[in-house]
Amino acid sequence: MTTLLKQELLRLAYILLVFAIPGWFFHISLQLVFLGLLVYLGLHLRSLHKLHHWLKANPTEPPPELSGIWEDIADNIFRLQKEELKAKQNLLGIIARARTSVSALEEAVVLIDSQGNLEWWNSAAEKLLGFKSDIDIGKPIINLIRDPSFIRYFEHGPYTEGLRLPSWSQPNRYVQYEVTRFGQNDRLLIAYDITRLHQLEQIRKDFVANVSHELRTPLTVLSGYLETFASNEELPPKWARAFKQMEQQATRMSNLVNDLLMLSRLESDNIKQEHKAINMTHLLEQLRLDAQAYDPEKQHAILVNIDSPLRLLGTENDLRSAFLNLITNAIKYTPACGAITIRWSNDEKYGYFSVQDNGIGIEPQHIPRLTERFYRVDAARSSATGGTGLGLAIVKHVLLQHKGILNINSKPNIGSTFTCVFARESLVD
Incomplete structure (x- = not known):
């Protein structure tokens, strides 16, 4: 007690x-x-x-x-x-x-409540985003930043990657937005001024596009003369072999230039091509014929399975180029007399274009980097196949234009399956 x-x-x-x-x-x-x-x-x-x-x-x-x-x-x-x-x-x-520490940051930091209303921001947000403490506090952020892309990103995510957009308050400036959830669906928005980075990226794109364009004409001339000399039966064998090798390398460089130009076009923000409904049965039959003609000496079995009657909304030339890149990769890395299956299917949520082979496969550590430009699993092997190292980068950018993603499933010495996944709204009857 x-x-x-x-x-x-x-x-x-x-x-x-x-x-x-x-x-x-x-x-x-x-x-x-x-x-x-x-x-x-x-x-x-x-x-x-x-x-x-x-x-x-x-x-x-x-x-x-x-x-x-x-x-x-x-x-x-x-x-x-x-x-x-x-x-x-x-x-x-x-x-x-x-x-005080956050206010000293150059990045804009904004606290947003669970209803999407502005709670607090630092001084950098006033400069970069144009918020005014006396009138904007408590307002929904989507009423201030009204870009449709930002609204979709803010309301639906995913927040694993940031969003780059032109500044809504300052012309000729670019901002990257990154959102993180915390608490009871509260959100922290961090915005960076990436104008300088955007300008450097644009300079790089312009440089690659201009150089590639300027190289196209001289390469065409060189390829024409080399083809003429290589086909001349009166040349000594030593010279004929040299001209043949030069012709092959000129062709490879020409393919590289064409791929760089296509990447530059796909990356351009000014290119907005109209999407049309594509007859996938007809497209897959064309792809099968192209695949059979690509390397007939390997005698691959090219199979086509069409498990969906739906058509795909998109730009046919770009999609054809992306799909053909996947098919030619399968041909290059599948030994003679192998099997390659091209399939079009769908379920309730997605449409799927896939290329499956029983080739040499890919080690797991390489798969996340396959869509990087010029990334090679084996440089010697890629050089032997005549690849440019840009094929899967082109596939990734084409799919981005069509709101699709690329899934890769591969096992060494068993084979690979590359699947292009499209949202259900991109499919029509």
């Missing part, structure tokens, strides 16, 4: 004894004991009233004069209040320092 409880029981016993002794003399013990209990209750009610008045009127002041267990309760409440106040002040200090 605690000391305070013992003291309170002794106090109650003392009060009852004080009232019980006179009652014994006057033969009214029960009445006076009951009166003593009322006095004891009144003392507690008086202490409770003092405690309530203190908590309501002056909780930051020292507690009133109390006794017994009420004094201990008041002292504990006062101690807890001081500790809470100290913790609150420490927390406010941490928040103030954090806000």
